[in-house]
Amino acid sequence: MELEEYLRGVVPREMPALWSLEALKAQAICARSFAAVAMGRPRHAGDGADLCSDPCCQVWTPATHPRTDEAIRETAGLVLWHGNRVAQAFYSARCGGLTGALDEETGVWEPVWNPPAAPWCIVTWCPCTRIADRDGNRTKRRGHGYGMCQVGAEAFARQGWVCQQILEWYYTKVRIAPLG
Helix, strand or coil, X not given: CCHHHHHHHHHHHHCCCCCCXXXXXXXXXXXXXXXXXXXXXXXXXXXXXXXXXXXXXXXXXXXXXXXXXXXXXXXXXXXXXXXXXXXXXXXXXXXXXXXXEECCCCCCEECCXXXXXXXXXXXXXXXXXXXXXXXXXXXXXXXXXXXXXHHHHHHHHHCCCCHHHHHHHHECCCEEEECC
16 A cells, blocks of 8 residues: 555544644654654564554554545655654654653653654653543543654644644654655
8 A cells, every 4th residue: 555545544543633734734744754664664574564553553444534635635745854764753642741751760751762762752841731632631641652742733733833843842853854
């Protein structure tokens, strides 16, 4: 399956299709970057696949949505670059207000996976606590809390941020450029 077609089944599964277009565009770039890295280093090579369709990679179904299709078209081919490599753009549903993880021993918030594995992922404040999720929860973390917080991306988009601003908030020293 071609990458852009694959994204049509991923983006509406990973982020609500009726969210702000700029948040959807940020999600499309993240999902494309994540998949591009997996194409070079397959996560499920033993099964003959670069990625699976479950939450351990990126959720995929054949269903598409016009809003997410628009976000994919408007960002066609664009990925996050860190230096001369595509940045594996980790993301999660809700970080709980701060990306990263609390080190139980030191009490310090740190990236879940420390550099050099993903030096573009940083610990940063996030506005996700301002938006209630589908269950009305405002603070609980959902997912690993690393990279782009999807609820936070929507909060920033509602404030008028464009996808580049959103992505540069969650990832450091990255640039958005075509894959190939």
